[in-house]
Amino acid sequence: MTTSxxxxxxxxxxxxxxxxxxxEAIATCxxxxxxxxxxxxxxxxxxxxxxxxxxxxxxxxLRNALAQLxxxxxxxxxxxxxxxxxxxxxxxxxxxxxxxxxxxxxGINPDLMREIYAFRLSVEPYVSALAAMKANAxxxxxxxxxxxxxxxxxxxxxxxxxxxxxxxxxxxxxHATHNLVWTQxxxxxxxxxxxxxxxxxxxxxxxxxxHHRASLDRHRAVMEAxxxxxxxxxxxxxxxxxxxxxxxLGFGQDHPRLASPSY
Amino acid sequence: MTTSxxxxxxxxxxxxxxxxxxxEAIATCxxxxxxxxxxxxxxxxxxxxxxxxxxxxxxxxLRNALAQLxxxxxxxxxxxxxxxxxxxxxxxxxxxxxxxxxxxxxGINPDLMREIYAFRLSVEPYVSALAAMKANAxxxxxxxxxxxxxxxxxxxxxxxxxxxxxxxxxxxxxHATHNLVWTQxxxxxxxxxxxxxxxxxxxxxxxxxxHHRASLDRHRAVMEAxxxxxxxxxxxxxxxxxxxxxxxLGFGQDHPRLASPSY
DNA sequence: GCTTGTTCAAATGTCAGACATTTATTATTG
DNA sequence: CAATAATAAATGTCTGACATTTGAACAAGC
Numbered sequence: 001m002t003t004s005x006x007x008x009x010x011x012x013x014x015x016x017x018x019x020x021x022x023x024e025a026i027a028t029c030x031x032x033x034x035x036x037x038x039x040x041x042x043x044x045x046x047x048x049x050x051x052x053x054x055x056x057x058x059x060x061x062l063r064n065a066l067a068q069l070x071x072x073x074x075x076x077x078x079x080x081x082x083x084x085x086x087x088x089x090x091x092x093x094x095x096x097x098x099x100x101x102x103x104x105x106x107g108i109n110p111d112l113m114r115e116i117y118a119f120r121l122s123v124e125p126y127v128s129a130l131a132a133m134k135a136n137a138x139x140x141x142x143x144x145x146x147x148x149x150x151x152x153x154x155x156x157x158x159x160x161x162x163x164x165x166x167x168x169x170x171x172x173x174x175h176a177t178h179n180l181v182w183t184q185x186x187x188x189x190x191x192x193x194x195x196x197x198x199x200x201x202x203x204x205x206x207x208x209x210x211h212h213r214a215s216l217d218r219h220r221a222v223m224e225a226x227x228x229x230x231x232x233x234x235x236x237x238x239x240x241x242x243x244x245x246x247x248x249l250g251f252g253q254d255h256p257r258l259a260s261p262s263y
Numbered sequence: 264m265t266t267s268x269x270x271x272x273x274x275x276x277x278x279x280x281x282x283x284x285x286x287e288a289i290a291t292c293x294x295x296x297x298x299x300x301x302x303x304x305x306x307x308x309x310x311x312x313x314x315x316x317x318x319x320x321x322x323x324x325l326r327n328a329l330a331q332l333x334x335x336x337x338x339x340x341x342x343x344x345x346x347x348x349x350x351x352x353x354x355x356x357x358x359x360x361x362x363x364x365x366x367x368x369x370g371i372n373p374d375l376m377r378e379i380y381a382f383r384l385s386v387e388p389y390v391s392a393l394a395a396m397k398a399n400a401x402x403x404x405x406x407x408x409x410x411x412x413x414x415x416x417x418x419x420x421x422x423x424x425x426x427x428x429x430x431x432x433x434x435x436x437x438h439a440t441h442n443l444v445w446t447q448x449x450x451x452x453x454x455x456x457x458x459x460x461x462x463x464x465x466x467x468x469x470x471x472x473x474h475h476r477a478s479l480d481r482h483r484a485v486m487e488a489x490x491x492x493x494x495x496x497x498x499x500x501x502x503x504x505x506x507x508x509x510x511x512l513g514f515g516q517d518h519p520r521l522a523s524p525s526y
Numbered sequence: 527g528c529t530t531g532t533t534c535a536a537a538t539g540t541c542a543g544a545c546a547t548t549t550a551t552t553a554t555t556g
Numbered sequence: 557c558a559a560t561a562a563t564a565a566a567t568g569t570c571t572g573a574c575a576t577t578t579g580a581a582c583a584a585g586c
Contacts, residue, residue, distance in 0.1 A: 014523060023540095047567090058541050058542075059542085060540060061539095071359075077568095078549080078567075079548045079567040079568055080548035080550075080566055080567065081548080082565085082567075088443075089443060093447055094359070094451060096358060118442050119442050119445060122440075130385060180351070182357055182385075236399055321569070321570050321571075322571085323568095341538075342538040344537070344577080344578055345537055442551075444542055488574070
């Protein structure tokens with residue numbers, strides 16, 4: 001296919017809205033169509049003027065939006081030739097824009113999801129161990145606050161608030177390393193963590209409530225290990241949290257023993 | 264200070280060049296002045312028209328360049344107020360643009376350098392262990408090719424080529440994890456690795472040639488551990504490579520035992 | 527005196543049209 | 557048939573104008 005109908009056709013209501021979409025909204029819309037796999041790598045992207053017509057935007061706004069996609073490695077543009085979609089291995093997964101676009105995207109490319117999850121599976125136990133070595137009182141307070149929130153919202157019918165606290169818990173672990181890069185990595189992983197949690201909750205709907213209790217216990221174990229400054233135990237407990245989530249999603253068999261390289 | 268003279272004054276020769284600077288060149292120039300600390304966080308940045316005059320560029324090109332700095336979190340712009348420099352903790356260190364700007368920058372902000380180096384110090388032993396679990400024949404070939412290059416260029420008077428191979432060696436380790444995110448993280452760390460190597464070489468100028476021989480041996484040990492699929496040994500050997508570099512730079516005392524959280 | 531509302535200047539954001547440059551295709555000519 | 561020149565189509569860039577937002581100065585009213 002040379003041009004994708006899902007990008008060319010103005011099938012989204014937002015395109016014909018009275019208030020013109022902001023530049024970021026246009027960028028997000030186009031980015032998500034690529035991330036979802038609606039347009040395959042190597043396909044040619046519509047021309048600027050066509051996109052202008054579709055989004056009812058001036059060429060200027062549209063070019064700014066396209067520039068964001070280029071900066072994230074989703075598109076490649078060359079004068080005279082046009083715009084093409086790059087392959088997934090060239091997507092800059094660590095670009096902050098990317099994390100923003102992935103957040104809340106439902107039909108994400110499964111291969112991409114697997115890559116990100118495999119990364120998190122390998123990195124989070126290690127970060128937990130680092131946190132156990134570096135956390136101070138303030139970090140522990142933040143961690144505890146997130147955990148208390150998880151406990152309080154454990155039985156909510158709509159488990160939206162619970163997911164929020166769950167994400168905050170994981171983010172607090174990255175923050176406790178007291179290193180800028182690790183902290184920012186945690187923020188970038190945030191959407192994938194959030195999505196993982198939602199998927200896990202859907203998968204666990206059919207289980208009884210003991211499932212949630214067990215999940216809480218595993219999180220508590222990580223927090224306690226960090227509090228007691230026991231890196232090894234923090235690593236093990238974090239592995240257990242992730243393994244359970246992996247089982248719920250059916251991811252487990254693809255990455256055996258990847259999380260414990262140290263023994 | 265409200266406006267920094269180093270940004271306002273056209274003291275760079277490139278500004279008055281006959282051929283107008285490309286958009287990326289302008290962005291790089293401005294970004295490096297921020298990264299080097301010439302303009303402190305919170306300071307107001309010159310207006311668009313002043314910058315147009317300084318770089319002899321149209322407002323369009325300049326706005327595109329500024330957009331890159333905004334996307335990397337270096338600047339914050341709001342209509343009506345102007346442009347201000349953000350604090351270091353808001354800089355998106357994992358943005359690919361950032362790694363491009365840092366590459367080759369001499370007078371980098373020491374605090375920033377320390378953060379990045381501390382991250383690498385904690386992450387690279389772990390990545391080496393992962394590589395020992397996942398590397399295949401092709402990865403080993405790439406690793407070996409880089410190492411051979413290091414050996415061949417060990418006695419070059421200008422150790423430029425040697426640094427190239429050294430960077431390739433480290434990048435090959437990240438690549439061997441067979442995970443997109445780890446691989447891209449390795450690419451992002453590339454400039455800091457390159458810079459670290461150059462600094463190390465300068466610091467080691469005064470030492471005898473046995474210094475270089477020892478460095479080669481430590482790298483070889485990492486490669487052999489990966490080849491033999493011994494994650495634990497790979498981790499230990501990688502720690503040794505980094506510790507030596509840290510000692511040469513005087514970084515060692517700031518991050519005691521950060522690299523070995525598992526025991 | 528203090529608050530409130532208005533006006534104004536300054537900065538960034540946006541638009542529209544024209545032109546420049548690069549690239550691929552097609553026609554031409556030896 | 558091959559090499560070259562003309563052409564069309566796409567992105568890149570410039571220019572000038574206008575829109576929108578912000579902060580401050582200032583005046584009116586309690």
